[in-house]
Amino acid sequence: MKMKRRLKRRPTAGSEAKAYENIEVSQVVQENLEHLKNILGESMDVKILFFSDRPIPFVVCFIEGLVNKQQIDLSILQPIHDWQDGEEDVIPEKLISQIEVSSAVSKHQLFGHIITPVLKGQVAVFVDGANTAYTIPLEFFPTRGIDEPESQTTVRGPREGFIETLQINTTLLRRRISNPQLRFKSLQVGNITKTSVLVAYMKNKADQQVLNEVMNRLHNLDTEKVFEGGMIEELIDENGYTPFPTFQSTERPDIAAAALAEGKIVIMMEGTPFVLVTPVTFISFFQAAEDYYSHYDLSILVRLIRLLSFGISIALPGVFIAVTSFHQELIPPNLLISLAAQREGVPFPAFMEALIMEVIFEILREAGIRMPRPIGSAVSIVGAIVIGESAVAAGLVSPAIVIVVSLTAISSFVSPYYAFSGAARLLRFLLMVLAASVGMYGIIIFMLALFIHLCSLTSMGRPYFTSMAPFTDEQDDTMLRLPFWWKNTKFYKKWKSQS
Amino acid sequence: MKKSISLLLVIVCLLLFTGCNGRRELNELLIVSSLGIDLAKNGETEVHLQVVNPGGMAGNQGGAPSGGSGGAVYTYSIKGATVYEAIQKAGQIVPRYLMFSHINSLVIGEDFARKKGIRPIFDFVERNHEFRETVPMFIAKDSMAKDILTLFTPIFKNPGESLNNRLDLSALSTGLSEGVQEKEVVRWEFGEKRDPAIPGVKVFHKSPKGDETSILDGIKANNKTFIITGTALFKKDKLVGWMNGGESKGWAMITGKTNELSIFTKTCGKKKGHLGFVAKEINTKVKPVIKGDHISFDVHVTGKGYLQEVTCNVNVGDPMELKKMEGYISKVVEDEINQAVQKAQAKKADVFGFGRLLNENHPEIWKVKEDQWKQEFAKVKVRPIAKITLVTTGARIETVNQQKK
Numbered sequence: 001m002k003m004k005r006r007l008k009r010r011p012t013a014g015s016e017a018k019a020y021e022n023i024e025v026s027q028v029v030q031e032n033l034e035h036l037k038n039i040l041g042e043s044m045d046v047k048i049l050f051f052s053d054r055p056i057p058f059v060v061c062f063i064e065g066l067v068n069k070q071q072i073d074l075s076i077l078q079p080i081h082d083w084q085d086g087e088e089d090v091i092p093e094k095l096i097s098q099i100e101v102s103s104a105v106s107k108h109q110l111f112g113h114i115i116t117p118v119l120k121g122q123v124a125v126f127v128d129g130a131n132t133a134y135t136i137p138l139e140f141f142p143t144r145g146i147d148e149p150e151s152q153t154t155v156r157g158p159r160e161g162f163i164e165t166l167q168i169n170t171t172l173l174r175r176r177i178s179n180p181q182l183r184f185k186s187l188q189v190g191n192i193t194k195t196s197v198l199v200a201y202m203k204n205k206a207d208q209q210v211l212n213e214v215m216n217r218l219h220n221l222d223t224e225k226v227f228e229g230g231m232i233e234e235l236i237d238e239n240g241y242t243p244f245p246t247f248q249s250t251e252r253p254d255i256a257a258a259a260l261a262e263g264k265i266v267i268m269m270e271g272t273p274f275v276l277v278t279p280v281t282f283i284s285f286f287q288a289a290e291d292y293y294s295h296y297d298l299s300i301l302v303r304l305i306r307l308l309s310f311g312i313s314i315a316l317p318g319v320f321i322a323v324t325s326f327h328q329e330l331i332p333p334n335l336l337i338s339l340a341a342q343r344e345g346v347p348f349p350a351f352m353e354a355l356i357m358e359v360i361f362e363i364l365r366e367a368g369i370r371m372p373r374p375i376g377s378a379v380s381i382v383g384a385i386v387i388g389e390s391a392v393a394a395g396l397v398s399p400a401i402v403i404v405v406s407l408t409a410i411s412s413f414v415s416p417y418y419a420f421s422g423a424a425r426l427l428r429f430l431l432m433v434l435a436a437s438v439g440m441y442g443i444i445i446f447m448l449a450l451f452i453h454l455c456s457l458t459s460m461g462r463p464y465f466t467s468m469a470p471f472t473d474e475q476d477d478t479m480l481r482l483p484f485w486w487k488n489t490k491f492y493k494k495w496k497s498q499s
Numbered sequence: 500m501k502k503s504i505s506l507l508l509v510i511v512c513l514l515l516f517t518g519c520n521g522r523r524e525l526n527e528l529l530i531v532s533s534l535g536i537d538l539a540k541n542g543e544t545e546v547h548l549q550v551v552n553p554g555g556m557a558g559n560q561g562g563a564p565s566g567g568s569g570g571a572v573y574t575y576s577i578k579g580a581t582v583y584e585a586i587q588k589a590g591q592i593v594p595r596y597l598m599f600s601h602i603n604s605l606v607i608g609e610d611f612a613r614k615k616g617i618r619p620i621f622d623f624v625e626r627n628h629e630f631r632e633t634v635p636m637f638i639a640k641d642s643m644a645k646d647i648l649t650l651f652t653p654i655f656k657n658p659g660e661s662l663n664n665r666l667d668l669s670a671l672s673t674g675l676s677e678g679v680q681e682k683e684v685v686r687w688e689f690g691e692k693r694d695p696a697i698p699g700v701k702v703f704h705k706s707p708k709g710d711e712t713s714i715l716d717g718i719k720a721n722n723k724t725f726i727i728t729g730t731a732l733f734k735k736d737k738l739v740g741w742m743n744g745g746e747s748k749g750w751a752m753i754t755g756k757t758n759e760l761s762i763f764t765k766t767c768g769k770k771k772g773h774l775g776f777v778a779k780e781i782n783t784k785v786k787p788v789i790k791g792d793h794i795s796f797d798v799h800v801t802g803k804g805y806l807q808e809v810t811c812n813v814n815v816g817d818p819m820e821l822k823k824m825e826g827y828i829s830k831v832v833e834d835e836i837n838q839a840v841q842k843a844q845a846k847k848a849d850v851f852g853f854g855r856l857l858n859e860n861h862p863e864i865w866k867v868k869e870d871q872w873k874q875e876f877a878k879v880k881v882r883p884i885a886k887i888t889l890v891t892t893g894a895r896i897e898t899v900n901q902q903k904k
Contacts, residue, residue, distance in 0.1 A: 325522050329600030329629065333660070336530065336601060340553035343525040350524060439521070 021112030029057050029128035036061055036126075039115055054081075055090050059126040066121035068140035075100045076123065076136065092129035099125075103137040116194055143168060149251040149273070151418055154290040161251045162273040166196055169253070169268055169275070173200060176257035181205070187218055189232065189269070193225045196270040197232070200256075205263035210279055210460050214265050229269060229276045239457050243423040246459040248277040248284060250417075255289050265460075279460035283467060283478045286310070288416035291481045299481040307479065309411035313424040316411070317354045318431035318443055320404045325350045326439030342398040351436035353397045357405040358429070360387050365409075473499075525553075529595040532572060533659035535644030536582060537608035538615055543578045546585035547606075547648045548597065549659060550575065556656050570712045571656035574648045583623045599629040603659030605681060606637045606700065608644040609731075609738065616736035617695075621685055632685075635663055635678030638731040638738065640699035649710040650702055652723055662700060662725055671777065673698070673727050674748035674760035687852070688736060692872075696750055696850040699729045699741060734848045742842050749839025752832065753798055753851045755783045762804070762887075764827045772811020776828050778802045778887055787857050788882075789864060795880035796853055798836055803890045804828050809898040816896045821889050829885035836883035844877045853879065 020039045026032050033050055036059070040046045049060045060076065076099045083098040084090055096105060108114050114133050118124050121139030146168070149161030162169045170184060185199045197218060201211055217236040226232055233247045250256060251273045256266050259277040267276040286306045291299040323330050324339060331339065346353065364383040371379055388406075392399050408428065415421040427450070434442030457464035467478045473496075476482040486492055535547035555569040575592055579585030589597065605624075607617060624630050639647050648658070655661035666678045679697050687693040706722035708714045714723050730747040732740045742750055751757040758781050764774040781802035788795045804825065806815070814820050843850050854872050858865040868875050 325524055328523070328525065328528060328598060333530075333532075333601040333603070333657075336525075337551055337553050337556045337657075340525040340528065340530065340551075341556060344554050346526065349522075436522075 020115065021110065023111040025109055025111065025114075025126065025131050025133045027129055027131045029059055029126050032126040032133070033059055035111060039111065040118075055084050056092050056095055057128040058095065059124075061118060061124040061126070062138075063118060063121065066119075066141050067123055067138045071101075071138050071140070072123060075138075076125070092127045095127050095130075096125065096134050099136065101136055101138065105134050105136050107132045107134060109133075116188070119194070120196070146172070152250060152252050152255070152289070152416060154288070154293070157289050157293045158252070158254050160253055162253055162256075162268075162275060164271050164273055166198060166268060166270040169273075170198065170200070172253040173257055173260070173266075176253060177202070177260060182260065185215065187215075189218065189221055189223070190226045191222070191224050193227070195226050197226075198268045200260060200266040200268060202260050202263060205261065206265055207263060210462065211265060213460055214267070214278065218267070226269065228272045229267065229274045232267065232269065233276055238461070242453065242457055243426045244282070244454070244457060244464070245285070245417070245419040245423070246278070246280065246457065246464060248280045248417060249274045249419060250277060251275070252289055258289075258292070279462040280464075281459070281462075281467060282454055282457075282465050285415065285417045285420040287477070287481070296481055296483040303479070303481055306414055306416075309414035310420075310424060313408050313412035313414075313421065314427050315431060315443065316408045317358065317404055317428060318435035318446075320401070321350050321354055321432060322435040322439045322443055325436070339398075339400055342400050345395050346398050347395070348397075349436075350401070351432065353401045354405065354432055355429075357391075357397055357401055358408075358432070360391075361405055361409050362425075523596060523598075527595055528598045529593055530601050531597055531599050532602065532657050533604045533606060533648055533662070534599070534602055535574075535606045535608070535639075535648040536611055536620055537643045537645055538611040539578045541578075543580055544582055544585055544611070544615070544619070545576060545578045545645070546582055546589065547645050548575045548577075548586070548589055548593070549573070549648045550593070550597070551657065570651065572651075572658060574645075574710075576645060581623070582620050586623075599627060600631065602631060602634045603657065603663045604637055604678075605634050606639055606644040606647045606662075607697075608639050609641060609699075610643065612638055612731065612733070612738035614737075617684070617733070618688075618736040621681075621689075624681060625685065632682035633680045635666065636681055636684055636697050637662065637678075637700040638697050640701040640728055640731070640741065642701050646702055646705070647700060647725065650723060650725070651709065651712055651715055652725070653715055653720060658725075665725070665727060666698070671759060671761045672744070674751035674757040675727070676751075676758050677756060679756075688733075691852055691855045692849075693852040693855055694735065694848040694850045695733045696742070696754075696848075697731045697733070698727055698747070699731050700725050700727055702726075732843060732846050732848045732850055734846060739846045739848055740842070742839060745835045746839040746842045749835035749837070750843070750850060752781060752783055752800055752836060753785060753839065757781055761807075762828050762831050764831055767809075767811035767813050768823060768827065770811045770813065772813075773808065774806070774811070774824060774827060775808035776887075777805045777807055778828065778832070779805065785851070785853070785856055787853070787860050789861060793880070794857065794864070794868075794875070795882060796856070798881060798883045800832055800836070800883065800885040800887070802887045804887045805890055806892045813898070815892055815898055821892070825887060825889050828887045828889075832885035832887060833883040836881070836885075840881045844879070847873045847877050849873070849876045 020035070023035055026035075029050075033048065036048055040048070040061075045064045047062055047064050051058055051060075058080070060072070062072065079098045079100050080095060083095070099105070106117075109132055114124050114135060117135045117137075121141065122135040122137050125134045125136065127134075143165040144163045146160050146163055148159045160172060162172060174182065179202070181203045183201055183203050185201075187197050187199070188194045189197045199211075199214060199218065214236075218232075221232070221235055223231070223235055229247070229249050233245070233249070237246055239246055248255075248259070256275050256277060260266055264277050264279065267278065286303055288302075288306075291303060328336060343350075348356070364379065364387070367379050368376070388402055391397050392402060412421045412424055415424075431443065431446050434446050438445075454465045455463075455469050463470060466472060467474055476486045530551040530553070531548050532551050533549040535549070537545040537547065539545040549572050551572055552569050556571040575589055577585050577589045577592060579588050586597070607620070611617075625632065637647070647662070650658060652658045652661045655664065663678065666673070666675055675698060679695070684695045684697065687695045702709065703724045703726045704722045706714065709723060729744065730742045730750055731738050732742060748757070748760055751760070759777065759779050760781065762776040762778055766772070767774055779802060781800060784799045786797045786799070788797055806824070809815060840851070849872070853876060854865070854869075857868070
């Protein structure tokens with residue numbers, strides 16, 4: 001219900017701008033020319049070429065920089081000129097069949113159907129005497145080369161990453177899945193930006209219900225602009241109030257391909273190297289691509305380490321505060337004594353100490369991301385030396401809290417998905433407040449609430465915490481990454497036949 | 500919407516209204532590491548609180564500017580009618596909140612144990628939620644608890660820890676592999692109708708400067724260390740006597756408090772010299788044997804012997820000789836057990852829990868004997884049956900002495 005309310009928003013984009021959409025293409029090419037000039041205006045990159053002195057006058061319209069101009073000369077203008085010069089009985093209907101392009105030429109009667117393709121790099125041709133216009137795909141624009149993904153690196157595994165160009169991204173997927181069942185459905189999102197969005201899925205694998213749900217939500221999406229998957233994610237997510245991401249955003253084609261092969265749905269869009277995978281589960285945020293490329297025993301260890309680090313990054317400062325200010329009897333005597341020695345002369349309570357250090361760390365982290373590259377070393381010197389060491393030496397905080405905060409910070413970088421560590425980052429502060437006010441009791445209450453919340457989440461209508469709750473038989477790739485031959489083992493077969 | 504907001508408000512209030520009850524920062528705490536209890540001259544109870552000075556304890560490792568000075572521990576002493584009253588009064592002399600959860604040892608002065616008995620301290624110790632019931636107990640032999648708790652010790656800066664650790668780690672010759680915990684004493688005394696026995700401790704060589712940190716500077720260690728010596732025998736809750744070293748070992752073996760101890764023989768059969776062993780994996784089983792009106796107890800001790808030292812002229816390589824050695828060790832073990840039993844019987848203190856064993860195995864006889872068990876215990880026959888098998892002769896076979904000839 002929450003979801004529907006958020007999706008059914010009133011149209012926002014100005015309706016006067018839509019007036020052109022229903023203008024029909026006229027038989028008189030000059031009229032069309034006028035319409036084009038009205039709609040596209042005097043922009044310098046809009047090229048409207050009117051060949052009026054030909055037997056059949058025609059107009060070619062395209063956006064400079066989005067199309068291959070050489071191809072226009074060679075494949076469109078040249079053949080038409082040759083044909084008009086050579087033939088005797090030139091009729092408008094035959095003009096378009098003269099052009100020599102490999103991609104499909106589409107016919108349109110309404111300007112509404114012509115303008116958007118033109119803006120996306122197609123060439124429009126209006127012919128005098130015909131009440132149809134043609135669009136010819138001749139997109140050509142500079143793209144970035146395929147690079148190694150920066151946000152998700154692996155030691156072993158492919159080094160290709162998605163880029164900002166949709167077409168190249170689909171190629172990257174196709175090259176990994178050469179299967180006719182791989183389908184891409186296209187649609188446009190954003191009343192202003194008209195961004196191309198593709199929904200990729202395996203027809204025989206994907207859950208039809210989930211697919212319909214995704215398409216439905218994307219169609220109903222009413223927004224002015226989208227530039228990144230995150231903007232779509234927030235708008236079509238059914239869980240409004242949760243710190244946990246319910247879409248996986250990845251820039252690795254191998255992850256996206258694996259998700260497709262598992263029957264998940266991938267949402268890709270023009271202009272960002274990140275694609276969205278849905279539906280996802282809680283545990284899938286602990287599954288890195290490398291888990292499947294290295295030997296299973298190592299993967300099991302690494303995945304357990306990842307779960308541990310997630311726990312640390314949520315709870316360590318909270319637990320430290322609770323234990324040192326409420327439950328000192330839990331600390332081994334010698335550790336307690338050395339913690340107490342560090343605290344001698346520290347003016348703030350443990351909670352304030354932790355909060356100060358956490359906030360300082362968050363500031364450093366944000367500065368580290370946002371600052372211009374050349375300043376980097378200055379920030380790290382100030383961060384590491386001045387704040388780490390001098391804060392202790394000045395008696396502002398105790399050394400133990402520096403260890404706690406830095407361990408927490410390092411743990412939060414272990415998650416293979418950046419968005420997921422953000423959840424831990426937010427919840428950490430809440431837990432610290434609870435721990436500082438009611439101690440371990442607060443931590444337990446928090447954990448209970450957290451698990452209840454996780455169990456109540458859904459991703460595209462599918463339970464988020466599944467394979468743990470609701471518990472399923474498919475446990476071979478959850479907390480542990482069991483070997484690929486797991487299902488052929490005697491143990492598994494026996495267990496399966498018994499249950 | 501209104502509902503959820505009000506629910507949220509209630510939750511926030513619930514959290515905030517608890518305040519920060521029970522919250523204590525580490526620098527508001529005084530960690531008590533040992534508790535000593537003495538009988539004051541006027542008959543009151545004197546309590547000694549040995550507290551940790553974290554700065555002094557951690558030395559320079561803490562980076563905090565004001566840490567790292569003073570002694571590692573300090574001892575506050577205060578008198579009161581009861582233990583609890585004294586500790587409450589201590590609130591007036593100590594600068595921080597006293598925390599008892601990390602207590603290392605509970606030392607009771609001999610006078611207090613003899614005259615007042617240990618019973619009065621248990622209610623407070625059991626009732627207090629901070630006090631660990633696993634804290635080991637010691638009796639300050641021939642001295643006051645104050646003497647034990649006012650000595651700086653080297654190696655372990657925390658004397659309580661030092662005291663406690665020598666039982667766990669290094670005291671083979673006492674036969675005790677673990678201390679006697681407070682909860683055991685309570686269980687023996689109040690649950691099992693058994694008389695407690697608690698290891699004794701005293702300062703090895705008394706020194707007038709023992710309570711100053713400067714004592715730690717000298718190289719001689721004997722004047723700044725404790726010695727675990729003997730075991731205090733209690734009758735009900737009053738100290739009635741001491742078992743010496745051998746008797747203590749016997750007691751430890753019968754009660755299963757040992758699994759490793761050293762054994763010395765004064766002779767090698769008929770030859771002059773000594774044999775030294777370590778016995779490991781000692782296992783004890785005590786069985787009551789009823790024959791008509793006679794009650795006796797069989798104490799089966801098994802274990803493994805490791806030869807450590809031979810100073811007499813025997814052929815260690817000879818299997819027959821080794822068989823004999825096994826006999827010698829077993830003899831020593833049996834003697835020690837006998838001595839322990841004799842001492843306990845002389846004091847009529849059933850520190851072995853024989854009464855309870857009888858109750859468990861022959862409840863009908865126990866019902867008859869329960870009332871005059873103390874008299875009965877003094878007459879009971881105890882038959883020690885030791886079987887220590889020699890496992891190894893160590894890194895060599897023949898003795899050095901033998902080779903010379």
